[in-house]
Amino acid sequence: MHFVTPLVFPSGLSACGPGECRGGAVTIGAGAHTRDLLGKAHAQEPPVLAVTGECPTVGVAGGLVQGVGHGPLTTLRGFVVDNALSFDFITANGKYVAANADSNPNLLWVLKGGGPSTSAAVLTATF
Numbered sequence: 468m469h470f471v472t473p474l475v476f477p478s479g480l481s482a483c484g485p486g487e488c489r490g491g492a493v494t495i496g497a498g499a500h501t502r503d504l505l506g507k508a509h510a511q512e513p514p515v516l517a518v519t520g521e522c523p524t525v526g527v528a529g530g531l532v533q534g535v536g537h538g539p540l541t542t543l544r545g546f547v548v549d550n551a552l553s554f555d556f557i558t559a560n561g562k563y564v565a566a567n568a569d570s571n572p573n574l575l576w577v578l579k580g581g582g583p584s585t586s587a588a589v590l591t592a593t594f
């Protein structure tokens with residue numbers, strides 16, 4: 468998955484934690500590790516805050532977000548999964564699907580905590 472590492476700022480979406488929305492959002496490819504995301508997030512003008520785990524080599528759009536994900540900012544901004552706005556993924560029967568609050572919200576709910584590798588191969592995640 469390491470070849471699927473594009474990071475796109477901004478996505479035009481608002482970044483929403485539990486209870487609040489603020490700032491810009493980022494779309495990351497499935498291969499992006501925490502250090503890829505945080506390096507680019509902090510290089511933005513103004514810098515973008517991203518809720519991640521602590522390990523630099525964990526896949527943010529893979530096991531971290533799909534397994535809920537906790538980190539130093541969790542007390543302030545919730546779990547990594549609380550900040551997920553949208554996923555693009557391939558289902559087990561080979562269909563490309565985008566899930567967000569407007570489109571396939573039930574599948575967004577499944578991906579937000581259903582556990583990694585249980586329902587889809589995630590291509591991108593937007594936070």
Ligand SMILES: Cc1cc2nc3c(=O)[nH]c(=O)nc-3n(C[C@H](O)[C@H](O)[C@H](O)COP(=O)(O)OP(=O)(O)OC[C@H]3O[C@@H](n4cnc5c(N)ncnc54)[C@H](O)[C@@H]3O)c2cc1C
Pocket residue numbers: 468497519520521522524525526527528529530531533534535536537538583584585587588589590
């Ligand atoms: C050193 C270390 C420090 C850690 N620190 C933290 C921390 O601070 N906070 C925290 O919450 N967790 C932490 N973790 C746990 C980490 O979040 C999990 O191990 C997570 O599953 C790693 O995901 P990965 O995608 O990097 O790993 P992988 O081993 O590649 O994948 C883990 C699981 O996710 C699946 N998966 C991977 N990519 C995708 C995809 N694109 N679509 C669907 N399924 C996918 C895999 O099939 C596998 O079942 C840490 C782990 C380590 C080893």
